[in-house]
Amino acid sequence: MTGAVPRVAVVDYGAGNLVSIEQAFTAAGASVHRAATAAQIGEPDLLVVPGVGAAAPAMERLWDGGFVEPLRAWIAADRPFLGICLGLQLLFETSDEDGAATLGILPGRTVRLAGAPTLPHIGWNQVERRREHPAFAGIAPGAEFYFVHSYVGAPNGVAGDASILAETEHGRRFVSAVSRGRLLGVQFHPERSGGNGLRLIANVVGWATAA
Numbered sequence: 001m002t003g004a005v006p007r008v009a010v011v012d013y014g015a016g017n018l019v020s021i022e023q024a025f026t027a028a029g030a031s032v033h034r035a036a037t038a039a040q041i042g043e044p045d046l047l048v049v050p051g052v053g054a055a056a057p058a059m060e061r062l063w064d065g066g067f068v069e070p071l072r073a074w075i076a077a078d079r080p081f082l083g084i085c086l087g088l089q090l091l092f093e094t095s096d097e098d099g100a101a102t103l104g105i106l107p108g109r110t111v112r113l114a115g116a117p118t119l120p121h122i123g124w125n126q127v128e129r130r131r132e133h134p135a136f137a138g139i140a141p142g143a144e145f146y147f148v149h150s151y152v153g154a155p156n157g158v159a160g161d162a163s164i165l166a167e168t169e170h171g172r173r174f175v176s177a178v179s180r181g182r183l184l185g186v187q188f189h190p191e192r193s194g195g196n197g198l199r200l201i202a203n204v205v206g207w208a209t210a211a
Helices: 018-027 055-064 068-076 157-162 194-209
Strands: 007-011 031-035 046-049 081-084 108-112 121-126 144-149 151-155 164-170 172-180 183-186
Touching: 007 018, 018 031, 018 194, 046 068, 046 194, 055 068, 121 164, 144 194, 151 157, 151 172, 157 164, 183 194
Parallel strands: 007 031, 007 046, 046 081, 081 183
Antiparallel strands: 108 151, 121 144, 164 172, 172 183
């Protein structure tokens, strides 16, 4: 990929702030296109699933667009993937929000944020890393990112625990980033997180295109 413009495909299933996401990846030097159907994904260097809202309607739209099995195959092949907010939650098996069966990539489920002083959890909060990851290169430990959510992913078992990359506290601690191989999911919105968010997105582009 040396000298080539990184290619990013953003899954457009009606559940994300796509303009801000496109602008952030474009600022990181990537060429961005929206995929409204699975056939439009093409062969990008990075596949992004954004999202706001509830799991059941999101999954319905993913099925309608033919995305579900291609997404599972993409991740199974260990190709670079980023899930943002709901895009992280959909990686688990089920959602307590509405009982939806989700993608089943990671063991566990999506649960209501327990012990929270306010819901939804809106605003800036610290993301405390359990381990290092190229996405956080050059970002201070405990740096703040912007959140908007009431539900969180709850990994289960040894494999689920091993996927936890970072945690955040809002009443109780919750998982705010996961990673496994070339899969990365973040509960916060990097495209709305100022300098740290833009740095993370640029890092993700570099990570996705690294040999």
